[in-house]
Amino acid sequence: MNRRLDIAILGLSLSSSWGNGHATTFRALLRGVHAAGHRVTFLERDVPWYARHRDMAEPDFCELVLYRSVDELLMRHAGKLASADAVVIGSYVPDGVEVIDAAVDLGAKRLCFYDIDTPVTLARLGRGDEEYLACRQVPLFDLYFSFSGGPMLDRLRSDFGARRAVPLYCAVDLDIYRNTGAPREWDLGYLGTFSPDRQPALERLLIEPARRLPEMRFVVAGPNYPAGLDWPGNVQRIEHLPPAEHADFYSRQRFTLNVTRADMVAAGWSPSVRLFEAAACGTPLISDWWEGLDSFFPPGQAAIIATSSDDVVAALTSLDDRQCKAIADSAYQRVASAHSAAVRARTFVGAIESIAPKTDLATRHSERRLRV
Numbered sequence: 001m002n003r004r005l006d007i008a009i010l011g012l013s014l015s016s017s018w019g020n021g022h023a024t025t026f027r028a029l030l031r032g033v034h035a036a037g038h039r040v041t042f043l044e045r046d047v048p049w050y051a052r053h054r055d056m057a058e059p060d061f062c063e064l065v066l067y068r069s070v071d072e073l074l075m076r077h078a079g080k081l082a083s084a085d086a087v088v089i090g091s092y093v094p095d096g097v098e099v100i101d102a103a104v105d106l107g108a109k110r111l112c113f114y115d116i117d118t119p120v121t122l123a124r125l126g127r128g129d130e131e132y133l134a135c136r137q138v139p140l141f142d143l144y145f146s147f148s149g150g151p152m153l154d155r156l157r158s159d160f161g162a163r164r165a166v167p168l169y170c171a172v173d174l175d176i177y178r179n180t181g182a183p184r185e186w187d188l189g190y191l192g193t194f195s196p197d198r199q200p201a202l203e204r205l206l207i208e209p210a211r212r213l214p215e216m217r218f219v220v221a222g223p224n225y226p227a228g229l230d231w232p233g234n235v236q237r238i239e240h241l242p243p244a245e246h247a248d249f250y251s252r253q254r255f256t257l258n259v260t261r262a263d264m265v266a267a268g269w270s271p272s273v274r275l276f277e278a279a280a281c282g283t284p285l286i287s288d289w290w291e292g293l294d295s296f297f298p299p300g301q302a303a304i305i306a307t308s309s310d311d312v313v314a315a316l317t318s319l320d321d322r323q324c325k326a327i328a329d330s331a332y333q334r335v336a337s338a339h340s341a342a343v344r345a346r347t348f349v350g351a352i353e354s355i356a357p358k359t360d361l362a363t364r365h366s367e368r369r370l371r372v
Helices: 022-035 069-081 096-106 118-126 135-140 151-158 199-212 241-251 262-267 273-280 310-317 323-337 341-353 361-371
Strands: 004-013 037-047 063-067 086-090 111-115 143-146 165-166 186-191 218-221 235-238 253-258 285-287
Touching: 004 022, 022 037, 022 341, 037 069, 037 253, 063 069, 069 096, 069 151, 069 235, 086 096, 096 111, 096 135, 096 186, 118 151, 118 262, 135 218, 143 151, 143 341, 151 165, 151 262, 186 199, 186 241, 199 218, 199 253, 199 310, 241 273, 253 310, 273 285, 273 323, 285 361
Parallel strands: 004 037, 004 086, 037 063, 086 111, 111 143, 143 165, 186 218, 186 253, 218 235, 253 285
Antiparallel strands: none
């Protein structure tokens, strides 16, 4: 049996799922890591917009530490970062470049980056935007965990100098996400924060079908949608839906819609956690298309692919309950076998364990030279 690891993670948010997809991703992964017997400390920048919407102040699967500045982080928690078996820094961490440099200076035994936004990150780096990660820092990581697989991994290695790029897709906790037996309320639903690059697809794949099918009911849940949007009368709006209510939300839908951000579509191989969550709840999937989707959910077998309003209208009006159940069952089996929190935690821990820790101080601090 492998020994218990002590892992320190600096991420955007664990305590609040408001307006971000990072919290649910971290929660599923860390529950799996905890269940496998490892210890995790999650260090999160205490910012007012998440403090106002905190829906997990005291997780029971890891220690949550809030800090107000990089100075406070280093003053109070430098010892934790230096002694941990692995330090994992996530994308979009405030002052991320400074945090990464500090972790290097402290001599982290294993230094990893978890990019929950890989296509967005590489697009930013390509145009010189180094808000949370600098190009010079990519080769500093022993492991670069990427939310995207496929060609994106080759780009990380060849264009940015990543030592080892490992796909770490999102996952779902099957103990939390399951059908609740709630009565069906909507024919099609969507869960996601407003994003300008996703809005045209949402208009095409949900709002226009709602206009064409006034006898059916639709729902869109998520914050930050502009006040002036023209919602059809049969589209219900929910401003924010905390994760504790996600399973019931999916269970009340006849179909759920997945719409992917433009950078993720361009990159491919970037499944949204919403796909896995809905599938775990037994809700049939309707999704836009991106390269690699068929390796997760084969079209027609485990998901309906929609490129137009006509595709959505056809699915809503022509598929019977038996066909819907067959699609949902196939998607569930794929998620249970390959995309559960337990499976993803094994990938995460196994990759960390495959890297020999830097044990002597001289070796650990020699990484500083790469920063210059």
